[in-house]
Amino acid sequence: MPNHDLSVVGLFLAADPVVKGVMVLLLLASAACWAIVLEKTVVLARANAQARRFETAVADGGGFEEADGPGLPAAILAAGRHEWHDHDANETRAELRERLERAMRVALLEELRRLDAHLPVLATVGSSAPFVGLFGTVWGIMHSFTSIAASNDTSLAVVAPGIAEALFATAIGLVAAIPAVVAYNKLTSDLGRLSQRLSVAVGRLAGHMVRTRARHLKAAE
Numbered sequence: 001m002p003n004h005d006l007s008v009v010g011l012f013l014a015a016d017p018v019v020k021g022v023m024v025l026l027l028l029a030s031a032a033c034w035a036i037v038l039e040k041t042v043v044l045a046r047a048n049a050q051a052r053r054f055e056t057a058v059a060d061g062g063g064f065e066e067a068d069g070p071g072l073p074a075a076i077l078a079a080g081r082h083e084w085h086d087h088d089a090n091e092t093r094a095e096l097r098e099r100l101e102r103a104m105r106v107a108l109l110e111e112l113r114r115l116d117a118h119l120p121v122l123a124t125v126g127s128s129a130p131f132v133g134l135f136g137t138v139w140g141i142m143h144s145f146t147s148i149a150a151s152n153d154t155s156l157a158v159v160a161p162g163i164a165e166a167l168f169a170t171a172i173g174l175v176a177a178i179p180a181v182v183a184y185n186k187l188t189s190d191l192g193r194l195s196q197r198l199s200v201a202v203g204r205l206a207g208h209m210v211r212t213r214a215r216h217l218k219a220a221e
Helices: 008-014 017-060 072-085 093-116 119-151 156-220
Strands: none
Touching: 017 072, 017 093, 017 119, 017 156, 072 093, 072 156, 093 156, 119 156
């Protein structure tokens, strides 16, 4: 009776070439997902720190003239500053505020879209990896049954290794899918909360900019 290596490496090496291909594909997808998760975690942590400073500056009622540098607040402030200087004398305060908010929200959405890049990969892997692994399992079991029929031996010692190799593909699919789904839900939730916080800050900043414009106009009279 042949000895079968039932370790992780042994199951992979003994698997059918198609099943091996499925396993390699799933492992590469899992590695890509972890790279995205690590990168987005760092980027979102930096964006949240910038957002906190932005909220503090808005609450203090100043600083909107300085919009240099990278990051979410700088892009929002640059858009607002551009609209603030492009002033129409016949424009009402409500119209000015609407124009400022619209420009800053567009800049916010563009920055959030940049932060959202590659997150759909996590959703795709999370939804498709179990089925890709299942395909490898089905293919491996079919191959095992074909081998069993050719050998005319249906003992458990002959059947079990082939089925174990096939089921290993499903296990890898789940290992790739579960972290991807959890990370996608967490990151999109964090991104949504960041968007809400900055949207509130944009509204407050627009109000402050309108009041500042009114003071400038009154002082110029």
